[in-house]
Amino acid sequence: MSESLNYKFLWDTFFVALSGVPVTLFVTVVALLIALPAGFLLALTRINKIPILNRLAQVYVSFVRGTPVIIQIFIVYSSVPLLLDSFFKANSINMKIYEVNPIWYAFIVFSFNTTAILIEVFRSALGTVPKGQLEAAHSVGLTNFQAYRRIIIPQALVVAMPNICTATVNLIKATSLGYAMSLQEITLKAKVAANAGYNYVEAYIDIFIVYLILCSLVEFAFKRYEQRLARYKPASA
């Protein structure tokens, strides 16, 4: 390792790492698509104190926040295939468990994880909307659904946006742990490229840069969206 950095490798591997971006983004988007509605609904159960669901959601959030993501990955990756396998066998579906694309496990882990984070985000955001808003909406004849869609959600979203941004950035960062499920994303692709010549320093510099660009773009996009949403912000007192 005494020779200088291999700049050609550094340059080439940057594009290898870049080729992992679609997988990373795909997992992120699917996880968010599942987690946003699920997190919102579960947040409603917390706010309205629905007997059993409320308690379950509480334990769920506590578990996800209390355990490292990597261990959640380990657990899903070592339990779901077992369950699937017995399911396939019971229904005599001719499918080998080893042929399941690891991206499915990634969807499960990351939506499981992000839902819990978003429950707390939505719960605190919904808590900031005064109760009178819902009552006012009801009194002018809106249904519960209309009131939420037109009145409550836009206001809660303004408050929730910065936290959703943080959750998204954390999600993108967490997908780097997909290597434990042999998910072909940024980190794993560059690492595999480095294996041949032990060019790990270069590979990790590339990975580092790719994540930096990705996260900066996501943060920028959220900033723009927040500005647009700001029109729903109640006039500051």
Add this chain to the structure above:
Amino acid sequence: MEKYFDASYIWGAFPQLLPFLKVTFLVAGAAVLFGTIFGLLLAVAKIGKSLIAKKLANGYTTVLRCTPSIVLLFLVYYGIPYVGNKVGINLNDINRAIFVIIAFSLQFAAIMSEVIRSAYQSIDKGQFEAGVSVGLSPFQTLRRIVFPQMFVVALPNFGNGLIALLQEGALAYTIGLIDVVGKAELIIASNYNSHALEIFLALAVIYWVLSILIERFFLMLEKRFSRGKRTLETA
């Protein structure tokens, strides 16, 4: 093949895993110590007057926030010996725990700099001015008036940062540190990769209990220290 899932493995794993919490705590403790010191310096730079220092400190925080822990860990693990080699120091044989501590100190510093900065800015400027006006020196004012109030504000965020650090620290096994997770991997390997699920569940329980304990502890501290705050507000 025997049963797929055997709950007795979960109980069996605890006595084997728990002694290795020592390593986890040691690494986390060192990272908290160094991270807080470095974070304090960064916060001073962010609050201070020098524009360059402010830009640098903010840039550092942004970059670190965008870097996955595992990437930072490997960057440190491969990068530092490489740089050491360049300047003629052989760092290849140094203990892996050192790399883990460096990586997580860097990360924790970014968190702490924000915690300290926001705590400092939450304290009314009048507090400092009042302290100086009754004849305290600026240092005395900071120590006696501003810090105690900052401490209460920073406490919950510090607790959250600590839990986050502990969880990210679970990745230390990837560079071969034998902490709880590393030990779990060893146990699984010695079982010929069977009953991995049970060992991971035991691991999850350990982390879960730890996080809840830390959370409770900080809630308790918060209650204790905000007693003084309340009397100040009513006064």
